[in-house]
Amino acid sequence: RKEVEQDPGPFNVPEGATVAFNCTYSNSASQSFFWYRQDCRKEPKLLMSVYSSGNEDGRFTAQLNRASQYISLLIRDSKLSDSATYLCVVNPRSTPLVFGKGTRLSVIA
Amino acid sequence: DAGVTQSPTHLIKTRGQQVTLRCSPKSGHDTVSWYQQALGQGPQFIFQYYEEEERQRGNFPDRFSGHQFPNYSSELNVNALLLGDSALYLCASSLQGVPAYEQYFGPGTRLTVT
Numbered sequence: 305r306k307e308v309e310q311d312p313g314p315f316n317v318p319e320g321a322t323v324a325f326n327c328t329y330s331n332s333a334s335q336s337f338f339w340y341r342q343d344c345r346k347e348p349k350l351l352m353s354v355y356s357s358g359n360e361d362g363r364f365t366a367q368l369n370r371a372s373q374y375i376s377l378l379i380r381d382s383k384l385s386d387s388a389t390y391l392c393v394v395n396p397r398s399t400p401l402v403f404g405k406g407t408r409l410s411v412i413a
Numbered sequence: 414d415a416g417v418t419q420s421p422t423h424l425i426k427t428r429g430q431q432v433t434l435r436c437s438p439k440s441g442h443d444t445v446s447w448y449q450q451a452l453g454q455g456p457q458f459i460f461q462y463y464e465e466e467e468r469q470r471g472n473f474p475d476r477f478s479g480h481q482f483p484n485y486s487s488e489l490n491v492n493a494l495l496l497g498d499s500a501l502y503l504c505a506s507s508l509q510g511v512p513a514y515e516q517y518f519g520p521g522t523r524l525t526v527t
């Protein structure tokens with residue numbers, strides 16, 4: 305089983321749609337969780353951290369369920385500029401970041 | 414303030430050759446990590462350098478080696494290149510001791526092995 309698994313995608317959605325990405329992780333000792341965004345042929349950039357209490361940043365909401373080892377990202381009112389690959393990232397204790405394969409999102413006008 | 418820089422931007426090599434990729438960390442950072450991102454995959458951790466020593470290593474063969482210089486810049490060397498080494502190689506810099514997510518990625522070097 306891979307350490308971090310994500311929806312395969314791609315997701316093609318119209319502008320204004322709500323889209324949800326899911327991610328599961330296998331290492332129950334993992335302590336920190338993140339979503340990164342990667343534009344085509346660019347480096348990944350931190351989008352937001354994920355907490356058990358859930359956290360929101362504008363149109364983006366991230367949620368963590370430790371019992372199910374499940375992470376989600378919800379994007380509301382999708383914009384064309386949201387088109388990118390979204391990487392689920394887990395940080396087990398004292399180890400480097402572990403990235404999922406990423407899910408590609410295309411927002412269509 | 415320059416961010417993380419990498420050179421070259423693109424590189425084409427032949428199977429069996431050797432390659433050296435370079436990274437300059439963000440000003441003030443002392444730790445450099447290298448990642449390999451194959452097409453359609455997420456970045457995979459290769460190794461991390463701090464105080465000119467390899468501190469952590471991912472699941473990569475000995476063909477992958479590195480170096481960190483006194484000015485904190487770093488090199489990634491790959492020997493006996495295979496077709497499967499074709500990927501985007503990302504360098505990330507940070508300060509030792511900060512959380513792993515507080516690292517800044519460079520734009521990457523795209524390596525093509527033919």
